[in-house]
Amino acid sequence: MSVNQEFRPKIVAFCCNWCSYAGADLAGSSRLSYPADVKIIRVPCSCRVNPMFILRAFEKGADGVILCGCHPGDCHYSTGNYYARRRMTLLFSMLDFMGVENGRTRVEWVSAAEGVKFSTVMNDFVEKIRSLGENVRLGDLRCKK
Amino acid sequence: MQRIGVFVCHCGSNIAATVDVKKVAEMARLEPGVVFADDYQYMCSEAGQAKIGAAIKEYNLTGLVVCSCSPRMHEATFRKCAERYGLNPYMVEIANIREHCSWIHKDMEEATQKAVILARAAIAKVNLNAPLQAGESRVTKRALVIGGGIAGIQTALDIADAGYEVDIVEKTPSIGGRMSQLDKTFPTLDCSACILTPKMVDAAGHEKIKIYTYSEVEKVSGFVGDFTVDIRKKARSVDEAKCTGCGVCQEKCPSKKTPSEFNRGLNNRSAIYTPFAQAIPNVPVIDREACIKFKTGKCGVCEKVCQAGAINYAQEDEIITEKYGAIVVATGFDTIKLDKYDEYAYSQSKDVITSLELERIMNAAGPTKGHLERLSDGKAPKEIVFVQCVGSRCSDERGKPYCSKICCMYTAKHAMLIRDKYPDVNVTVFYIDVRTPGKNFDEFYRRAVEEYGVNYIKGQVGKVAPQPDGSLLVQGSDLIDNKQIKIKADMVVLATAIEPNQGVRNIATMLTASIDTNNFLTEAHPKLRPVESPTAGVFLSGVCQGPKDIPETVSQAGAAAVKVIGLLAKDKLTTNPCTAQADELLCNGCSNCAKVCPYGAITYETRQVNDHGIREDRRIAVVNKALCQGCGACTVTCPSGAMDLQGFSNRQLIAEVDAICR
Numbered sequence: 040m041s042v043n044q045e046f047r048p049k050i051v052a053f054c055c056n057w058c059s060y061a062g063a064d065l066a067g068s069s070r071l072s073y074p075a076d077v078k079i080i081r082v083p084c085s086c087r088v089n090p091m092f093i094l095r096a097f098e099k100g101a102d103g104v105i106l107c108g109c110h111p112g113d114c115h116y117s118t119g120n121y122y123a124r125r126r127m128t129l130l131f132s133m134l135d136f137m138g139v140e141n142g143r144t145r146v147e148w149v150s151a152a153e154g155v156k157f158s159t160v161m162n163d164f165v166e167k168i169r170s171l172g173e174n175v176r177l178g179d180l181r182c183k184k
Numbered sequence: 185m186q187r188i189g190v191f192v193c194h195c196g197s198n199i200a201a202t203v204d205v206k207k208v209a210e211m212a213r214l215e216p217g218v219v220f221a222d223d224y225q226y227m228c229s230e231a232g233q234a235k236i237g238a239a240i241k242e243y244n245l246t247g248l249v250v251c252s253c254s255p256r257m258h259e260a261t262f263r264k265c266a267e268r269y270g271l272n273p274y275m276v277e278i279a280n281i282r283e284h285c286s287w288i289h290k291d292m293e294e295a296t297q298k299a300v301i302l303a304r305a306a307i308a309k310v311n312l313n314a315p316l317q318a319g320e321s322r323v324t325k326r327a328l329v330i331g332g333g334i335a336g337i338q339t340a341l342d343i344a345d346a347g348y349e350v351d352i353v354e355k356t357p358s359i360g361g362r363m364s365q366l367d368k369t370f371p372t373l374d375c376s377a378c379i380l381t382p383k384m385v386d387a388a389g390h391e392k393i394k395i396y397t398y399s400e401v402e403k404v405s406g407f408v409g410d411f412t413v414d415i416r417k418k419a420r421s422v423d424e425a426k427c428t429g430c431g432v433c434q435e436k437c438p439s440k441k442t443p444s445e446f447n448r449g450l451n452n453r454s455a456i457y458t459p460f461a462q463a464i465p466n467v468p469v470i471d472r473e474a475c476i477k478f479k480t481g482k483c484g485v486c487e488k489v490c491q492a493g494a495i496n497y498a499q500e501d502e503i504i505t506e507k508y509g510a511i512v513v514a515t516g517f518d519t520i521k522l523d524k525y526d527e528y529a530y531s532q533s534k535d536v537i538t539s540l541e542l543e544r545i546m547n548a549a550g551p552t553k554g555h556l557e558r559l560s561d562g563k564a565p566k567e568i569v570f571v572q573c574v575g576s577r578c579s580d581e582r583g584k585p586y587c588s589k590i591c592c593m594y595t596a597k598h599a600m601l602i603r604d605k606y607p608d609v610n611v612t613v614f615y616i617d618v619r620t621p622g623k624n625f626d627e628f629y630r631r632a633v634e635e636y637g638v639n640y641i642k643g644q645v646g647k648v649a650p651q652p653d654g655s656l657l658v659q660g661s662d663l664i665d666n667k668q669i670k671i672k673a674d675m676v677v678l679a680t681a682i683e684p685n686q687g688v689r690n691i692a693t694m695l696t697a698s699i700d701t702n703n704f705l706t707e708a709h710p711k712l713r714p715v716e717s718p719t720a721g722v723f724l725s726g727v728c729q730g731p732k733d734i735p736e737t738v739s740q741a742g743a744a745a746v747k748v749i750g751l752l753a754k755d756k757l758t759t760n761p762c763t764a765q766a767d768e769l770l771c772n773g774c775s776n777c778a779k780v781c782p783y784g785a786i787t788y789e790t791r792q793v794n795d796h797g798i799r800e801d802r803r804i805a806v807v808n809k810a811l812c813q814g815c816g817a818c819t820v821t822c823p824s825g826a827m828d829l830q831g832f833s834n835r836q837l838i839a840e841v842d843a844i845c846r
Contacts, residue, residue: 049844049845051841051844051845057698057718058698060254060256061256061718063283063284064254064256064280064283064284066288067254067282067283067285067287067288068283072288072289072290075285075291075294075297078298078301078302078305078844079280079284080305080837080840080841080844081255081280082816082832082837083762083814083816083829084815084816084817086780086816086817086820087815087816087817087819087820087829087832087837089819089837090820091838092837092838092841095838095841095842096841096844096845099841099842099845099846100845101841101844101845109698112689112693113692113693113698113699115718115719115815116696116782116813116817117693117696117782118780118782119782119815119817122820122821150699150700150701150706151698151700151718152706153701158288
């Protein structure tokens with residue numbers, strides 16, 4: 040598949056405060072680069088991410104959304120990432136059905152010590168979104184007359 | 185509408201070199217709600233904070249956005265700053281334009297554009313911030329130390345000396361830990377027991393210290409200042425109050441075939457045992473798996489010989505529930521298993537041993553009474569080869585990627601001690617690098633080479649082959665002379681990598697403390713908060729945080745104690761106000777939120793609600809602010825959208841999403 044290098048996707052990354060956000064900080068302090076297309080939103084835990092936020096992102100023109108949390112078993116709040124995992128499995132399969140391909144959504148576990156993994160994951164995800172091209176835009180039918 | 189001030193930090197050149205800070209401030213001025221935007225070289229400095237203060241006064245600001253380093257670094261600083269100048273501290277948001285932007289992007293235009301968007305998201309969020317009031321919670325003035333090695337003992341002593349109660353929970357029958365197994369310590373060669381046992385005695389005799397040996401932490405709940413911990417005191421089968429420690433039971437016990445854990449399995453112990461002679465408490469434990477009485481019902485010799493009547497076969501595990509204000513993890517380390525390293529023939533030959541086993545062999549109280557001899561035939565070895573970095577600095581999945589840090593020094597110590605006591609023994613050390621950063625360390629290593637004639641070879645050992653005559657053929661490479669070397673050795677000693685003790689992952693999970701991929705506990709900040717875990721109230725002492733030697737462990741133990749004392753000295757703590765809250769008009773009392781809450785913070789009560797003029801009694805979720813830790817699980821699970829998280833509300837997060845996707 041040819042990859043359009045001109046296309047600059049909009050990518051939203053939700054990162055939990057305790058593991059992945061710290062992992063992203065470590066990627067930064069280790070100067071491990073990844074494309075500027077990724078913008079991080081800090082949430083206390085991956086379980087704080089309401090599927091509504093992800094739908095909203097796609098509605099507003101995001102080309103990909105990635106959710107990062109602590110590794111299973113390592114959640115700061117014990118069980119939050121398990122809730123997130125289940126919710127996202129359901130949401131992503133519904134999004135796929137609605138025309139937002141599975142490649143545009145992802146859940147990754149990145150610990151506070153995994154700066155390298157954070158950067159690798161982001162590079163890989165951006166590459167994937169670039170190969171998929173621009174996203175269909177979800178519309179909020181409630182607003183249409 | 186808020187009146188927002190945006191402050192863009194240069195961080196010297198850390199941010200300003202790749203982000204056009206002036207442009208970020210200029211673009212921020214165009215955002216709704218922003219009445220002031222400026223940039224400055226170091227926002228966190230006194231002058232930078234004064235600049236923020238002046239702007240708060242002059243422009244009557246109600247919210248702040250600081251575009252700077254990670255909020256994990258300076259959020260607290262800027263919140264304090266806001267408070268000092270009369271603003272609610274929770275009206276501050278940080279746009280992370282250093283770790284998440286300037287440090288990872290090279291192109292100025294691209295990085296600036298991203299910084300503008302990150303600032304935009306933070307501004308959108310602050311527009312929806314509401315002032316929050318931190319609550320207060322009380323502090324239980326008692327500390328728990330998990331692990332009774334030198335790290336745990338030192339931490340407990342330091343806390344107790346400051347006048348606070350401390351409990352030590354130790355899994356094995358005695359405190360002392362790894363250090364009690366060592367013979368001599370580098371670089372002074374003083375005897376380990378001589379410096380450790382007085383500390384053990386001090387801890388045991390201290391009026392503020394309570395020691396639970398043969399005990400494990402089973403359950404932890406609560407939070408900083410107010411932890412509740414269940415400790416399982418395993419059945420010793422010996423009454424601690426009655427036992428006089430005479431040792432007759434151990435002598436008379438007919439079951440003497442259990443490998444001694446303390447001597448690393450090099451000799452056997454009885455079923456009723458104390459791990460070593462100087463054990464504290466000096467009260468034996470019956471190993472129920474080895475005890476004939478427990479296995480067959482017949483025996484009871486120990487009960488018959490015990491004059492104090494201390495043996496109690498019916499004793500059961502006891503659960504002790506205790507409250508603590510702070511918890512220190514000092515769980516220590518073990519050496520890695522060598523089953524994946526067939527090339528060193530560890531499992532094939534008794535004369536291939538680990539350094540910790542050599543430590544026991546060299547020890548006067550060890551299995552050979554301190555005589556250096558081959559375990560296979562008891563003969564004195566003439567040629568000993570040491571292999572460094574067995575499983576350390578390893579790039580494949582068999583070993584560990586990190587340096588175990590202590591091996592270079594203890595190998596030099598072993599080599600020196602052997603050459604000193606047995607001058608006719610040849611000692612060869614294969615190494616990758618010799619790492620001796622530490623006070624008097626390099627001098628020590630050079631003494632081993634120059635004074636004691638230890639033969640150091642840079643290179644790795646490829647194979648150890650046991651020979652029919654009982655010797656070991658060591659094949660290695662000499663990287664400096666670029667040749668293959670074969671040595672016919674009598675004994676091979678492996679400097680085995682160290683790893684955090686098994687069970688630490690379980691403890692970390694109970695404490696919700698983060699742990700890294702190598703099972704070392706993560707510190708709150710690698711440089712500035714090295715003895716604190718990111719989980720408030722949990723502190724780290726010793727090797728559970730990373731490889732270190734005894735002096736480093738002792739200093740870290742003291743540092744952890746100071747942090748604990750600082751916490752326990754407070755009467756009240758401020759709690760995180762970013763907690764969940766239910767909108768009573770939307771809540772239908774379905775109980776979904778209570779089911780997902782990991783802290784049991786949600787209860788229900790019936791309240792009279794005024795819903796558009798209609799007064800009625802409704803069952804509504806109520807969040808206990810002291811218990812809620814603000815994870816937000818309930819907010820997503822709520823079907824009616826009644827539950828929201830203060831500080832990370834639905835509207836705030838959606839505003840951030842919108843700002844990024846705009």
